[in-house]
Amino acid sequence: MxxxxxxxxxxxxxxxxxxxxxxxxxxxxxxxxxxxxxxxxxxxxERLDKLTAIFNPKKKVxxxxxxxxxxxxxxxxxxxxxxxxxxxxxxxxxxxxxxxxxxxxxxxxxxxxVDPQRDIQTVEAEFLLSDLAIVENRIERLQKQVQKAKDDQKLRELALLKRCQEILEQESPLREHAFTEEEKTMLRGFQFLSAxxxxxxxxxxxxxxxxxxxxxxxxxxxxxxxxxxxxxxxxxxxxxxxxxxxxxxxxxxxxxxxxxxxxxxxxxxxLGLISFFTVGEDECRAWTIRQDTAAPGAAGAIHTDMERGFIRAEVVHYEDFMTHQTLAKCRDHGVLRLEGKNYIVKDGDIMNIRFNV
Ligand SMILES: Nc1nc2c(ncn2[C@@H]2O[C@H](COP(=O)(O)OP(=O)(O)OP(=O)(O)O)[C@@H](O)[C@H]2O)c(=O)[nH]1
Ligand SMILES: [Mg+2]
Structure with a gap:
C-alpha cells in the first residue's frame, strides 16, 4: 500500500x-x-510515544x-x-x-x-481522461463479446462501466460516487486514478x-x-x-x-488503515491493519502462526489504559477483556494475543 x-x-x-x-x-x-x-x-x-514512556521498552517500533x-x-x-x-x-x-x-x-x-484552483482542475482532468480512455476501451470490447454470447457477468460489468462513463464525461471523479461492494470489486482491477x-x-x-x-x-x-x-x-x-x-x-x-x-x-x-499496539519491556509497537479487521487477522499482521493458532486476545483500549496506567489495574477495573475471533479490532487497542501452534 x-x-x-x-x-x-x-x-x-x-x-x-x-x-x-x-x-x-x-x-x-x-x-x-x-x-x-x-x-x-x-x-x-503520540499514543505510541506515551506508551513507550510508561513501559520504557528496549525498542519502539x-x-x-x-x-x-x-x-x-x-x-x-x-x-x-x-x-x-x-x-x-x-x-x-x-x-x-x-x-x-x-x-x-x-x-x-x-x-x-500561481492559480491553485486551475492546477487542481488540470491534474484532475488528467485523471479523468486516463480513466475515460480505459472505460471506453473496455466498453467497446465488452459490447462485442456480449453480442456473440450473452453473459450475465459481462452484462453487469458493461452496465457499471457505462455508469462510470457518464460520471467521467460529466467531469466528475469516481471517488465522489458510491458503489456497492460488488461494484467496487469489479472496478478494482482497473485501478482508476479518479477513484x-x-x-x-x-x-x-x-x-x-x-x-x-x-x-x-x-x-x-x-x-x-x-x-x-x-x-x-x-x-x-x-x-x-x-x-x-x-x-x-x-x-x-x-x-x-x-x-x-x-x-x-x-x-x-x-488508506483505510488503523493501528493497534503491543506493549512490554522488550518492545512497544504499532501494528498496521485495515479498518474492520477481526482479531485473528490482526494477529496475522504480527505473525501468520498467531493467526493460525489464534485462541483469544486480551484487549484494552489506549484511552482506558491511560486512565489506569498499568495492565493489572486495567484488569481490576474490568477494562482489560478477553475477546474471541469475531472481535473487530479498534484503532488504539492494546492487544496481547494468545495462540497455540
Ligand atoms: N517559496 C517556496 N518555494 C518552494 C516551496 N516548496 C518548494 N519550493 C521551491 O520550488 C522549487 C521546486 O521545488 P521542487 O520540490 O523541486 O518541485 P517539483 O514539483 O519536484 O518540481 P519538478 O520536479 O521540477 O517538476 C525549488 O526551488 C523549491 O525550493 C515552498 O513551499 N515555498
Ligand atoms: Mg521534482
Missing part, C-alpha cells in the same frame, strides 16, 4: 518527498525519464507508510501526463496531489501565474503558515478528499533542526507540530 506523490512541475513534489522520507532531494530526478523514488515513512503517533514520487512528468502541460507515468501511479493506493500556492520569482510557475482517495497538499508561502487552516478550509472537502495547507520549504527546514530548536521554530511560526505529521496521519487514514 503506497501513496503516490504527484503534481504539476515546480509544485514542490521533490522537496516534500525528500522531507517526508529523509532522502536527499535530487533536483536532477526525472529529467524526461519516468523514474520512481520510494521511501518508508514512520507514522507519528512505529507504524510505517510508503510514499513514492514519480519523476519525469512532461513539463509541457499541453501534452498531458505521460502514459508510463500514469501506469506507475495506478499501482498506488492513494494519491498525494501537490498544488502550488506559493510565489517564488526565481522559480516561476510554468503557466506564468483513488486524495490528499490535496496546498503548498503555501511561508508567510501564510499562520492561516494554513483557513486556506485549507476554503477548499471544501469532498468524499475521499482531504485538504492540507503546508509550506514545503518551511517543513524541510523544520525537519533539519535539532529537537529543541524545532520546538522554538514551530512556536515562532505559530504552529503546534510539523504539518508533515498531519499529512502522514491523514494519508494513513485515507
Amino acid at each position: 503506497e501513496v503516490g506523490i504527484v503534481g504539476l512541475p515546480v509544485s514542490g513534489k521533490t522537496t516534500l518527498f525528500a522531507t517526508l522520507t529523509g532522502q536527499p532531494a535530487d533536483a536532477a530526478f526525472g529529467g524526461g525519464k519516468v523514474e520512481v523514488h520510494r521511501g518508508v515513512v514512520k507514522v507519528p503517533d 512505529p507504524a510505517t507508510i510508503e510514499y513514492i514520487e514519480v519523476g519525469g512528468m512532461d513539463s509541457d502541460q499541453s501534452k498531458g501526463f505521460d502514459a508510463q507515468f500514469l501506469q506507475v501511479l495506478k499501482n498506488t493506493a492513494a494519491l498525494c496531489v501537490v498544488i502550488r500556492a506559493f510565489e517564488d520569482t526565481f522559480h516561476p510557475h510554468p503557466a506564468g501565474k 483513488k482517495p486524495v490528499v490535496l497538499v496546498l503548498n503555501i508561502n511561508e508567510a501564510d503558515i499562520v492561516q494554513a487552516a483557513e486556506i485549507a478550509a476554503r477548499h471544501a472537502e469532498k468524499p475521499n478528499v482531504r485538504v492540507i495547507a503546508l509550506c514545503g520549504k518551511a517543513e524541510a527546514e523544520i525537519a533539519q533542526l535539532e529537537e529543541e530548536d524545532r520546538a522554538m521554530f514551530l512556536e515562532e511560526l505559530g504552529i503546534v507540530e510539523p504539518a508533515l505529521n498531519k499529512l502522514i496521519r491523514t494519508s494513513f487514514e485515507l
Whole structure:
C-alpha cells in the first residue's frame, strides 16, 4: 500500500518527498525519464510515544507508510501526463496531489501565474481522461463479446462501466460516487486514478503558515478528499533542526507540530488503515491493519502462526489504559477483556494475543 506523490512541475513534489522520507532531494530526478523514488515513512503517533514512556521498552517500533514520487512528468502541460507515468501511479493506493500556492520569482510557475484552483482542475482532468480512455476501451470490447454470447457477468460489468462513463464525461471523479461492494470489486482491477482517495497538499508561502487552516478550509472537502495547507520549504527546514530548536521554530511560526505529521496521519487514514499496539519491556509497537479487521487477522499482521493458532486476545483500549496506567489495574477495573475471533479490532487497542501452534 503506497501513496503516490504527484503534481504539476515546480509544485514542490521533490522537496516534500525528500522531507517526508529523509532522502536527499535530487533536483536532477526525472529529467524526461519516468523514474520512481520510494521511501518508508514512520507514522507519528503520540499514543505510541506515551506508551513507550510508561513501559520504557528496549525498542519502539512505529507504524510505517510508503510514499513514492514519480519523476519525469512532461513539463509541457499541453501534452498531458505521460502514459508510463500514469501506469506507475495506478499501482498506488492513494494519491498525494501537490498544488502550488506559493510565489517564488526565481522559480516561476510554468503557466506564468500561481492559480491553485486551475492546477487542481488540470491534474484532475488528467485523471479523468486516463480513466475515460480505459472505460471506453473496455466498453467497446465488452459490447462485442456480449453480442456473440450473452453473459450475465459481462452484462453487469458493461452496465457499471457505462455508469462510470457518464460520471467521467460529466467531469466528475469516481471517488465522489458510491458503489456497492460488488461494484467496487469489479472496478478494482482497473485501478482508476479518479477513484483513488486524495490528499490535496496546498503548498503555501511561508508567510501564510499562520492561516494554513483557513486556506485549507476554503477548499471544501469532498468524499475521499482531504485538504492540507503546508509550506514545503518551511517543513524541510523544520525537519533539519535539532529537537529543541524545532520546538522554538514551530512556536515562532505559530504552529503546534510539523504539518508533515498531519499529512502522514491523514494519508494513513485515507488508506483505510488503523493501528493497534503491543506493549512490554522488550518492545512497544504499532501494528498496521485495515479498518474492520477481526482479531485473528490482526494477529496475522504480527505473525501468520498467531493467526493460525489464534485462541483469544486480551484487549484494552489506549484511552482506558491511560486512565489506569498499568495492565493489572486495567484488569481490576474490568477494562482489560478477553475477546474471541469475531472481535473487530479498534484503532488504539492494546492487544496481547494468545495462540497455540
Ligand atoms: N517559496 C517556496 N518555494 C518552494 C516551496 N516548496 C518548494 N519550493 C521551491 O520550488 C522549487 C521546486 O521545488 P521542487 O520540490 O523541486 O518541485 P517539483 O514539483 O519536484 O518540481 P519538478 O520536479 O521540477 O517538476 C525549488 O526551488 C523549491 O525550493 C515552498 O513551499 N515555498
Ligand atoms: Mg521534482
